Amino acid sequence: xxxxxxxxxxxxxxxxxxxxxxxxxxxxxxxxxxxxxxxxxxxxxxxxxxxxxxxxxxxxxxxxxxxxxxxxxxxxxxxxxxxxxxxxxxxxxxxxxxxxxxxxxxxxxxxxxxxxxxxxxxxxxxxxxxxxxxxxxxxxxxxxxxxxxxxxxxxxxxxxxxxxxxxxxxxxxxxxxxxxxxxxxxxxxxxxxxxxxxxxxxxxxxxxxxxxxxxxxxxxxxxxxxxxxxxxxxxxxxxxxxxxxxxxxxxxxxxxxxxxxxxxxxxxxxxxxxxxxxxxxxxxxxxxxxxxxxxxxxxxxxxxxxxxxxxxxxxxxxxxxxxxxxxxxxxxxxxxxxxxxxxxxxx
Amino acid sequence: xxxxxxxxxxxxxxxxxxxxxxxxxxxxxxxxxxxxxxxxxxxxxxxxxxxxxxxxxxxxxxxxxxxxxxxxxxxxxxxxxxxxxxxxxxxxxxxxxxxxxxxxxxxxxxxxxxxxxxxxxxxxxxxxxxxxxxxxxxxxxxxxxxxxxxxxxxxxxxxxxxxxxxxxxxxxxxxxxxxxxxxxxxxxxxxxxxxxxxxxxxxxxxxxxxxxxxxxxxxxxxxxxxxxxxxxxxxxxxxxxxxxxxxxxxxxxxxxxx
Numbered sequence: 384x385x386x387x388x389x390x391x392x393x394x395x396x397x398x399x400x401x402x403x404x405x406x407x408x409x410x411x412x413x414x415x416x417x418x419x420x421x422x423x424x425x426x427x428x429x430x431x432x433x434x435x436x437x438x439x440x441x442x443x444x445x446x447x448x449x450x451x452x453x454x455x456x457x458x459x460x461x462x463x464x465x466x467x468x469x470x471x472x473x474x475x476x477x478x479x480x481x482x483x484x485x486x487x488x489x490x491x492x493x494x495x496x497x498x499x500x501x502x503x504x505x506x507x508x509x510x511x512x513x514x515x516x517x518x519x520x521x522x523x524x525x526x527x528x529x530x531x532x533x534x535x536x537x538x539x540x541x542x543x544x545x546x547x548x549x550x551x552x553x554x555x556x557x558x559x560x561x562x563x564x565x566x567x568x569x570x571x572x573x574x575x576x577x578x579x580x581x582x583x584x585x586x587x588x589x590x591x592x593x594x595x596x597x598x599x600x601x602x603x604x605x606x607x608x609x610x611x612x613x614x615x616x617x618x619x620x621x622x623x624x625x626x627x628x629x630x631x632x633x634x635x636x637x638x639x640x641x642x643x644x645x646x647x648x649x650x651x652x653x654x655x656x657x658x659x660x661x662x663x664x665x666x667x668x669x670x671x672x673x674x675x676x677x678x679x680x681x682x683x684x685x686x687x688x689x690x691x692x693x694x695x696x697x698x699x700x701x702x703x704x705x706x707x708x709x710x711x712x713x714x715x716x717x718x719x720x721x722x723x724x725x726x727x728x729x730x
Numbered sequence: 731x732x733x734x735x736x737x738x739x740x741x742x743x744x745x746x747x748x749x750x751x752x753x754x755x756x757x758x759x760x761x762x763x764x765x766x767x768x769x770x771x772x773x774x775x776x777x778x779x780x781x782x783x784x785x786x787x788x789x790x791x792x793x794x795x796x797x798x799x800x801x802x803x804x805x806x807x808x809x810x811x812x813x814x815x816x817x818x819x820x821x822x823x824x825x826x827x828x829x830x831x832x833x834x835x836x837x838x839x840x841x842x843x844x845x846x847x848x849x850x851x852x853x854x855x856x857x858x859x860x861x862x863x864x865x866x867x868x869x870x871x872x873x874x875x876x877x878x879x880x881x882x883x884x885x886x887x888x889x890x891x892x893x894x895x896x897x898x899x900x901x902x903x904x905x906x907x908x909x910x911x912x913x914x915x916x917x918x919x920x921x922x923x924x925x926x927x928x929x930x931x932x933x934x935x936x937x938x939x940x941x942x943x944x945x946x947x948x949x950x951x952x953x954x955x956x957x958x959x960x961x962x963x964x965x966x967x968x969x970x971x972x973x974x975x976x977x978x979x980x981x982x983x984x985x986x987x988x
Contacts, residue, residue, distance in 0.1 A: 522788045610825040614888070616786055618839035618895065619815030628838060632829035725829050725875050 455702040462695025470699065476664050476681065478696035479689060487678065487700045489664040494677040494704065496670060497581050497656065498649040501588035506642050509593050513600035517607075518626060529601060536598035540591035540648055544655025547587035552659060555583045559671045570668050578673030584659045585670070588652055592645035599644065603637030604630055636719040643715045647708055656680040678704045733799050733816075733898040733929050734759045735780060740794035741958075742775045742784055749775045751958035753794075755948055762921060762930045764940035764967065767950035767982070772959030773933050776950070777901050780931060781817035782810040798899070815843070818897035822904040824884035826876035826891070832859075833872040835887055839895035854894055861927075862890035863920050882913025889920065893928070900924065902932040906939065918943050937983055941971045949979045 473486020559577035657680035750772030765773035
């Protein structure tokens with residue numbers, strides 16, 4: 384035991400010796416420059432290639448967006464100049480008539496409302512699923528469920544849409560009547576009759592976006608550092624309080640991003656909505672009434688029999704969808720950025 | 731306020747692995763008790779059993795008794811949530827809530843207890859931050875993010891957060907290991923000041939620190955990797971560092987171990 388200090392002194396000596404003999408070992412570094420510079424050159428070339436590759440990809444992406452926008456605008460202009468109605472406020476869609484008269488108001492309304500209601504239904508459920516998997520479920524169940532949710536998120540959403548359409552929608556009458564009976568005093572749930580309504584479309588959309596929002600939220604909650612969860616628990620937080628104090632605030636930006644992805648899908652969803660809604664062109668706040676249409680569904684329904692002006696009109700409505708999606712995303716980013724210094728990314 | 735802790739026949743497991751076996755010791759009120767020992771000897775595990783944070787990890791469990799002024803923390807009907815409100819904890823890495831301001835961090839525990847009155851919260855924030863020797867440095871920026879402070883300040887913020895709920899015991903798990911020497915000194919001064927109000931238990935790898943701040947020291951060790959850690963010796967700090975009974979303790983505190 385008493386030899387320990389000596390041995391540590393021994394250990395220190397060779398290190399001192401090594402530094403003492405450093406000058407004689409100069410030659411290798413001196414011979415090195417050639418090798419080092421050739422290594423540097425190789426790194427330089429790889430760097431250059433990678434830099435140009437990423438730059439090309441970045442510019443290409445921007446160019447692609449510009450091309451798409453230009454295409455939409457060009458194709459839409461002809462139809463818009465032939466339009467005898469106001470494109471933004473008219474609740475009719477007769478672009479193939481002469482003179483053509485059409486407006487995006489009803490379909491835009493249907494798109495926004497159905498997507499918004501779908502979000503209201505889907506996001507809380509998705510967050511609940513994600514929290515159960517990451518915080519409440521026992522470890523083995525949690526990994527199995529996590530795997531299943533990831534798998535479900537990878538299935539194309541139209542599959543869920545078809546299920547919702549064929550299996551669920553026929554059973555929606557009961558809940559719609561119930562909502563109408565008990566919440567009919569709210570104009571939203573007031574209806575003379577219920578049927579293939581915006582509400583049913585919203586429920587189908589909610590089912591379609593649920594897996595992706597749940598899977599992404601789960602990923603987000605998994606990122607919450609154990610240290611923050613333990614900090615909350617050590618203060619005497621219950622599991623739910625720990626979620627409220629540590630998990631949800633930390634995960635909020637991620638959940639917003641996940642929701643935006645879901646919202647994008649909901650607003651762009653075509654076939655399932657086109658099959659549910661009766662494709663009527665009127666704005667009604669009674670979302671249980673059998674009425675409504677969305678931009679995407681309208682494109683799917685109308686493209687086949689449209690003439691040139693008709694196609695231009697549909698493209699113009701597509702442009703509106705493009706702009707609305709961008710606005711929503713910008714707003715979401717603004718919300719996330721507002722408290723960036725509190726997001727934990729600064730830590 | 732401050733509280734005596736009796737640990738009787740404590741054995742802690744991680745799943746099937748027995749991390750630490752048969753620990754018996756008594757922690758005196760308003761004292762600083764240091765846990766020292768090589769890595770893996772179970773000193774942090776024992777610390778975490780004192781406020782039932784050990785069982786937070788999947789598969790972790792405890793046998794034996796921990797008496798807080800005679801009341802068994804692991805007795806039937808004891809709610810771990812209540813235990814943790816009585817026995818506060820400061821962690822190895824400063825972990826203020828990144829989504830909260832300095833002010834919100836300090837009151838996080840109070841809010842969990844249902845304190846809502848602004849005047850009372852303001853008062854407790856100042857009191858706790860003063861208690862943690864941080865008030866003068868942050869009083870003009872209480873609304874700024876807690877994560878924006880330096881490491882040492884963050885750790886003192888965490889101490890303020892822990893003492894804001896007025897616990898009886900304060901557990902510290904290597905509170906200075908991520909800090910520079912000046913911040914470490916600030917925390918050590920703080921520990922000496924806090925012991926007039928709290929029973930403090932500190933885990934440390936730094937033996938100078940243990941000898942500087944603690945009144946009693948527990949030395950934990952293990953025979954070889956895979957064996958459970960055991961309490962080798964527990965005595966007054968002055969005795970442990972000058973004239974320990976066990977040869978293994980002497981080897982460790984004098985820097986000769988293996």
